Amino acid sequence: MASNQTSLNVAKFALPVNDAEQQATLEVETEEYDYSKRAQWLRAAVLGANDGLVSTASLMMGVGAVKQDIKVMILTGFAGLVAGACSMAIGEFVSVYSQLEIELAQLKREKERGNNGGKDEQDEGEKGSLPNPWQAAAASALAFSAGALVPLLAASFIKEYKVRVGVVFAAVTFALMIFGWLGAALGKTPAVRSSLRVLVGGWLAMAITFGLTKLIGSSGL
Numbered sequence: 001m002a003s004n005q006t007s008l009n010v011a012k013f014a015l016p017v018n019d020a021e022q023q024a025t026l027e028v029e030t031e032e033y034d035y036s037k038r039a040q041w042l043r044a045a046v047l048g049a050n051d052g053l054v055s056t057a058s059l060m061m062g063v064g065a066v067k068q069d070i071k072v073m074i075l076t077g078f079a080g081l082v083a084g085a086c087s088m089a090i091g092e093f094v095s096v097y098s099q100l101e102i103e104l105a106q107l108k109r110e111k112e113r114g115n116n117g118g119k120d121e122q123d124e125g126e127k128g129s130l131p132n133p134w135q136a137a138a139a140s141a142l143a144f145s146a147g148a149l150v151p152l153l154a155a156s157f158i159k160e161y162k163v164r165v166g167v168v169f170a171a172v173t174f175a176l177m178i179f180g181w182l183g184a185a186l187g188k189t190p191a192v193r194s195s196l197r198v199l200v201g202g203w204l205a206m207a208i209t210f211g212l213t214k215l216i217g218s219s220g221l
Helices: 002-064 070-113 120-128 133-155 161-187 191-218
Strands: none
Touching: 002 070, 002 133, 002 161, 002 191, 070 133, 070 161, 133 161, 161 191
């Protein structure tokens, strides 16, 4: 009789331990999922900022190859910022909205196949984790604009053409190294290799745009 009571007590205290272990496992999985989701958003923001930086700087360098006026250079960069931010926002909105429709259709099919018993809370949780097209569009536009502001601010207060081009080049180079390092940190890749890859890519984009615009401008087309 005593042995039966002892076994009942052991069983009685074993359940909370298992529940606690399961809850701790779920919390760890949730934290890992949340971290992974945040890392993806941050990496996308870094890539968007890098895109704004390289495209706007290349535009300014290209126009600066044939027009040394500071006003023309700044207006070109501003137009590139607005056009690029709008393009990124619209593209991201369309892409994420399509993904949202696919996931909603999948949830609807699963709901029709199942018996809905005890699944209402699960459905609400799944709907809460669905992507938000407006949030994605705003994040893409803001990230692009943040990157595009670097060459714009660097060139805004320098009238001397050669000094202005040098300052823009130096500012963009520094920002490219920072963005390359951030992308490597978020993607857990070698920082030096990633920074050099981003840096050389940005230099090539600016050099090609500058060279081709200079060639076309000098040919009189």
